[in-house]
Amino acid sequence: MFDAEYFNLGYLDTLSYQNTVIHRLDPRAKLIATLAFILTVVSFPKYEITGLLPFFLFPVLLISFGDIPVRFILKKVLLVSSFAVFIGIFNPLLDRQISISFLGISISGGWISFLSIMLKFFLTISSALLLIATTSFPGICHALQKIGMPEIFVSQLLFLYRYIFVLLEEAMKIVRARDMRSFGRKGHDIKTVTRLIGTLFLRTMERAERVYQAMLSRGFSGSLHTVKPYSFRAVDAVFLFTTIVLLYLFRTRDIVGTLGRLSMRALG
Amino acid sequence: MHMADALLSPAVGTAFWAGTIGTIAYCTRKLKNTMDEKLVPLMGVLGAFIFAVQMINFTIPGTGSSGHLGGGLILAVILGPYAAFIVMASVLTIQAFFFADGGLLALGCNIWNLGIYPCFIAYPLIYKPLVKAGSSPKRITLAALISAVVGLQLGAFSVVIQTLLSGQSDLPFRTFGLMMQPLHLAIGLVEGFATAGVINFVRVSRPEILESVASEHPLPANISIRNIVIGLLVAAVLSGGILSWFASVNPDGLEWSIEKVIGKPEFPEKENVMAPVARSIQKKTAFLPDYNFRKSEGVSEGPMPGQASMPRPVADPGRSVSGILGSVMVLAAVLVAGLAIRAARKK
Numbered sequence: 183m184f185d186a187e188y189f190n191l192g193y194l195d196t197l198s199y200q201n202t203v204i205h206r207l208d209p210r211a212k213l214i215a216t217l218a219f220i221l222t223v224v225s226f227p228k229y230e231i232t233g234l235l236p237f238f239l240f241p242v243l244l245i246s247f248g249d250i251p252v253r254f255i256l257k258k259v260l261l262v263s264s265f266a267v268f269i270g271i272f273n274p275l276l277d278r279q280i281s282i283s284f285l286g287i288s289i290s291g292g293w294i295s296f297l298s299i300m301l302k303f304f305l306t307i308s309s310a311l312l313l314i315a316t317t318s319f320p321g322i323c324h325a326l327q328k329i330g331m332p333e334i335f336v337s338q339l340l341f342l343y344r345y346i347f348v349l350l351e352e353a354m355k356i357v358r359a360r361d362m363r364s365f366g367r368k369g370h371d372i373k374t375v376t377r378l379i380g381t382l383f384l385r386t387m388e389r390a391e392r393v394y395q396a397m398l399s400r401g402f403s404g405s406l407h408t409v410k411p412y413s414f415r416a417v418d419a420v421f422l423f424t425t426i427v428l429l430y431l432f433r434t435r436d437i438v439g440t441l442g443r444l445s446m447r448a449l450g
Numbered sequence: 451m452h453m454a455d456a457l458l459s460p461a462v463g464t465a466f467w468a469g470t471i472g473t474i475a476y477c478t479r480k481l482k483n484t485m486d487e488k489l490v491p492l493m494g495v496l497g498a499f500i501f502a503v504q505m506i507n508f509t510i511p512g513t514g515s516s517g518h519l520g521g522g523l524i525l526a527v528i529l530g531p532y533a534a535f536i537v538m539a540s541v542l543t544i545q546a547f548f549f550a551d552g553g554l555l556a557l558g559c560n561i562w563n564l565g566i567y568p569c570f571i572a573y574p575l576i577y578k579p580l581v582k583a584g585s586s587p588k589r590i591t592l593a594a595l596i597s598a599v600v601g602l603q604l605g606a607f608s609v610v611i612q613t614l615l616s617g618q619s620d621l622p623f624r625t626f627g628l629m630m631q632p633l634h635l636a637i638g639l640v641e642g643f644a645t646a647g648v649i650n651f652v653r654v655s656r657p658e659i660l661e662s663v664a665s666e667h668p669l670p671a672n673i674s675i676r677n678i679v680i681g682l683l684v685a686a687v688l689s690g691g692i693l694s695w696f697a698s699v700n701p702d703g704l705e706w707s708i709e710k711v712i713g714k715p716e717f718p719e720k721e722n723v724m725a726p727v728a729r730s731i732q733k734k735t736a737f738l739p740d741y742n743f744r745k746s747e748g749v750s751e752g753p754m755p756g757q758a759s760m761p762r763p764v765a766d767p768g769r770s771v772s773g774i775l776g777s778v779m780v781l782a783a784v785l786v787a788g789l790a791i792r793a794a795r796k797k
Binding site for chain 1: 459482486491493507543772
């Protein structure tokens with residue numbers, strides 16, 4: 183199981199180093215646009231469904247302009263759907279009052295609010311994943327610092343990200359060694375595992391010491407510097423402005439209803 | 451248990467983000483004054499350690515299911531509350547981005563639930579007073595158990611409160627609480643045992659690490675209980691006041707605040723010649739047209755708890771048909787746009 187998760191982490195990282203229109207945008211513009219998108223989606227009331235549909239344009243555009251594999255994003259979103267589904271599924275059980283009947287099918291308010299939660303879930307999670315898939319994590323850290331996050335926190339994020347891969351490798355080795363020496367459920371008890379974790383902890387402390395010495399010998403004096411310069415160009419401003427205008431229109435206009443009425447009229 | 455974007459309202463999400471960012475700023479200021487630069491790589495590598503540890507799962511005695519270490523408490527024991535909170539916040543941030551645990555708006559809530567309680571309540575108020583330099587392993591185990599349980603109970607309770615304030619779920623307070631609290635009692639016990647096991651192991655094999663970390667970074671020493679209590683009270687009053695204000699004025703915070711800014715006319719218009727004209731103009735330029743089925747035919751019976759006056763959708767076959775037709779068209783348009791861009795880029 184963790185092989186898959188580990189692979190995904192690396193894969194997302196690889197995706198973020200492509201060179202497309204979306205990838206070239208300034209991280210700040212993408213970060214702010216994504217946050218605005220999430221806030222707008224979440225601001226819809228509980229029973230909203232139709233108003234959420236036009237918002238699928240945002241992830242679809244990012245996926246197609248950014249050359250991101252659709253299946254990968256879909257799989258990842260489904261993989262993490264646990265908590266929202268777990269809590270949301272109580273709505274149809276608790277709220278059984280019929281609110282819409284259409285062509286003989288009656289739908290309770292609970293199912294509508296559940297569907298609304300699922301739509302919001304899909305939109306918010308996929309946009310967060312797409313942000314990381316189209317912007318490298320160091321890029322996002324850079325954006326956070328420019329927006330005003332404290333430097334200590336930003337360098338902590340960069341450090342953590344750098345060493346996740348190293349330590350996951352180490353944990354994988356430990357788990358593999360345990361599994362080869364133990365049969366069945368042996369070696370999985372809490373006593374053995376705390377010792378394994380303790381060992382990993384001691385190795386981690388030693389690694390921190392070595393890292394620190396290596397940094398010192400390279401002239402570390404308390405803060406990290408990024409090499410890749412980002413600049414907020416006109417394209418970024420246009421992207422951000424368009425996104426916000428579209429979000430505003432989608433939030434305030436009834437796109438689905440208008441289209442529906444127009445097509446009804448066209449059909450006679 | 452990670453909170454999710456889809457269950458949050460913007461008001462609750464941003465309020466907890468504000469609290470979380472405030473705490474991060476406070477911790478970094480504290481760290482800047484006392485920290486030696488040695489802590490920079492140590493914090494980073496320990497954050498990665500928390501990730502790695504979650505890969506080593508164990509069997510929970512008696513149940514057969516498997517669990518893993520959460521990490522907030524053990525970080526606080528090793529690094530002290532301020533550095534531990536920063537590390538915990540960074541771990542959760544990476545989880546939100548890469549594993550999509552919860553989402554970006556819910557990240558503020560998640561850092562609050564899993565960072566504040568172990569670092570600023572469980573550790574300084576429970577673990578620290580109970581454990582002295584020469585405490586026995588049993589005493590350490592007991593202290594870790596109580597602290598982990600208290601930390602996770604508070605975290606679980608916050609998830610319940612955040613969900614209820616947001617009003618997306620129909621779960622009543624009692625049911626939700628009765629579901630979350632016992633579940634997290636079990637998780638807390640496991641967390642406590644695992645944390646104690648690791649601390650005791652390290653104390654036996656390399657005692658100087660725990661001692662040197664504690665003496666080199668005497669961060670917990672200058673944290674007074676009085677300050678914590680006052681800070682928490684202020685935070686509780688502020689957030690409670692702001693949240694209940696938002697929640698009571700309008701369940702849909704954004705809609706309400708936009709209306710407030712733009713000033714949709716609330717006063718009754720005088721019935722004169724101009725009135726129909728004005729009304730039709732207003733209809734055409736209506737800022738938030740009531741587009742879907744909600745609010746169409748009045749409110750149905752029985753206000754739900756915490757959900758006082760949320761209008762429920764009411765049937766209207768004509769509008770349903772046009773709604774479904776419109777939905778299909780919008781989704782088709784989005785899909786076609788995506789496919790067209792993809793095809794154009796392939797060339």
